[in-house]
Amino acid sequence: MPESATAPTPEPFRASIMQIEPQWIDYNGHLNMAYYNVMFDRAIDQMWLQLGIGPGYMKERNGSTFTAECHVRYLREIHLGDPVQVSVWLLEADDKRLHTFQELRHATEGWLSATSENMSLHIDMGSRKVAAFPPDIRARIAAVVGAHSALPRPEGIGRNVAMPSKRSA
Secondary structure (H helix, E strand, O other), rough: OOOOOOOOOOEEOOOEEEEEEEEEOOOOOOOOOOHHHHHHHHHHHHHHHHHOOOHHHHHHOOOEEEEEEEEEEOOOOOOOOOOOEEEEEEEEEEOEEEEEEEEEOOOOOEEEEEEEEEEEEEEEEOOOEEOOOHHHHHHHHHHHHHHOOOOOOOOOOOOOOOOOHHHHH
């Protein structure tokens, strides 16, 4: 049984509201880029609990997830004292992979600060190799993917890093 089982809903998963910690502010006076990933990771950990693939899953069933790829976009500065909340979409999944998209927003004003698109792999912790999810977990994941597929896709999915193309005159 998952750590916190709930029926999937046609809305993104919303993590708990987080506060920016003073040591996360860099010499530019805003949130250092590394800590955006900390908040995105904390939000994913909360969602994984609902899917039944959190710490209890690792201890009892010897499986976990590793991030294989991550693309973060920094859109608006976050400062000390800003409350933030991460929303997570489970866009796609197969037997071994989870494709997620996250938005970090100011929790009271609602503006978008950053996004993170990720590919996570299911790992057999005994062999430390990619492995298929067990059928019960796969069914839970499929239910959430189905619920989230009813939502409009957030802007920014599938973006890549590249210099803007130059147009000839």
